[in-house]
Amino acid sequence: MRTFLLLFLLLPSALYAAEPAPLPAHATRTEESEHSARQTAMDATLMLKVAHPDQVRRQVLDLVKQAGGYPTYVADGRLDLRVPPQQVESLMTQVSQMGLILGRTLQRSDRTEVIADLQARLRTKRDIFQRLRSFLDDSNVAATLKVERSMTALVTDLERLRGELEVEEANVRNASLRVSFQFHQERRVDQVTSPFAWLNTLDVEQFLGAF
Amino acid sequence: MRWLTLSLFFLVAACGPTYRMEAPDGLVKYDKGHGKFAWTTADGVRVKARDVKNEPKAELPFWTDATQRHLTARGYTKKAERCFTTKLGAKGCTLEWLAPRGNEDWVYAVSIFVTDDRVTLVEAAGPFARYVAIEAKLAKALETFEPGS
Numbered sequence: 001m002r003t004f005l006l007l008f009l010l011l012p013s014a015l016y017a018a019e020p021a022p023l024p025a026h027a028t029r030t031e032e033s034e035h036s037a038r039q040t041a042m043d044a045t046l047m048l049k050v051a052h053p054d055q056v057r058r059q060v061l062d063l064v065k066q067a068g069g070y071p072t073y074v075a076d077g078r079l080d081l082r083v084p085p086q087q088v089e090s091l092m093t094q095v096s097q098m099g100l101i102l103g104r105t106l107q108r109s110d111r112t113e114v115i116a117d118l119q120a121r122l123r124t125k126r127d128i129f130q131r132l133r134s135f136l137d138d139s140n141v142a143a144t145l146k147v148e149r150s151m152t153a154l155v156t157d158l159e160r161l162r163g164e165l166e167v168e169e170a171n172v173r174n175a176s177l178r179v180s181f182q183f184h185q186e187r188r189v190d191q192v193t194s195p196f197a198w199l200n201t202l203d204v205e206q207f208l209g210a211f
Numbered sequence: 212m213r214w215l216t217l218s219l220f221f222l223v224a225a226c227g228p229t230y231r232m233e234a235p236d237g238l239v240k241y242d243k244g245h246g247k248f249a250w251t252t253a254d255g256v257r258v259k260a261r262d263v264k265n266e267p268k269a270e271l272p273f274w275t276d277a278t279q280r281h282l283t284a285r286g287y288t289k290k291a292e293r294c295f296t297t298k299l300g301a302k303g304c305t306l307e308w309l310a311p312r313g314n315e316d317w318v319y320a321v322s323i324f325v326t327d328d329r330v331t332l333v334e335a336a337g338p339f340a341r342y343v344a345i346e347a348k349l350a351k352a353l354e355t356f357e358p359g360s
Contacts, residue, residue: 049290049309049316049339051339051340051343051344052340100290102288102309182316183288183309183311183316184311184312184313184314184315184316187286187288187309187311188286188311189285189286189287189310189311190284190285190286191285192281192284192285194277194281196266196267196277196281197263197266198263198264198330198332199277199278199281201263202278202281202282202321202332202334203285203319204310204312204317204319204336205312207257207259207319207334207336208257208336210259211241211249211257211259
């Protein structure tokens with residue numbers, strides 16, 4: 001009975017501690033941010049028009065392999081690649097020289113706060129989990145069932161947080177680079193009227209129709 | 212005699228300007244017997260010339276700029292621009308564009324020559340890889356182009 005009462009007193013406070021941004025966790029996060037380098041994720045795209053996409057695709061894959069990267073998606077018109085962040089700009093320059101550049105973007109986002117927050121929440125949940133496990137040793141059946149229910153919920157949270165953290169860390173470890181070879185998938189021709197009549201006759205379809 | 216003069220006038224008017232260009236390697240004339248200035252490669256890159264009125268009357272830089280603005284607004288993406296003087300001294304500018312066409316990327320090129328009240332356009336189009344294969348030959352041939360009179 002004493003154990004049961006103890007559980008009733010401890011569980012709400014333990015679960016409250018699991019809420020985001022608890023004070024000790026926040027303090028730890030600040031310390032970590034100060035002592036470690038900023039964690040940056042890079043996302044780059046390159047739209048390239050080449051006469052022989054098959055040949056260029058092979059060359060790009062070879063370059064990426066040499067740079068320590070790997071493909072995550074390979075198709076006729078597109079390559080999705082993961083490459084070490086320090087190699088991204090050099091790779092983009094090399095790939096750009098293989099054809100006509102139609103578009104180029106490079107985006108950096110600071111994930112330091114997000115990663116620190118996920119790490120702190122994960123630590124807090126793990127602590128709660130350990131505390132709950134210790135209650136199991138000397139509790140009765142009803143209390144055990146309650147503790148088990150709480151632990152099951154915590155395991156789900158832990159798995160989700162661990163997954164999110166792994167994704168964030170992977171995004172920092174390797175930059176994402178998408179090389180697209182097909183222009184028609186990104187653009188379309190609109191009907192726009194010019195005040196100069198003959199300009200309205202400039203059109204690939206009209207040209208082919210009148211040939 | 213009056214009928215003969217009138218007939219000759221209409222014949223000349225119907226024929227329109229006489230364009231001339233040295234045959235580019237890989238392209239053959241494709242006039243279907245009605246005297247059009249049209250060329251094609253075996254794999255379907257097509258080239259054809261036509262005249263439009265220089266209205267409002269303007270010079271080559273104006274029409275090059277207007278063409279560029281219009282095709283950009285339509286969603287074409289500029290591939291290249293090249294201005295040149297032909298062997299006979301005519302000034303021309305070629306604007307090459309990328310155009311999405313079905314499941315393919317095409318190149319659509321417009322070369323502009325301005326002669327008094329006429330603007331002569333030499334248009335060319337073909338799937339990207341096929342066009343790129345002949346673009347240097349076509350550029351060289353265009354330097355021999357004569358807009359005619």
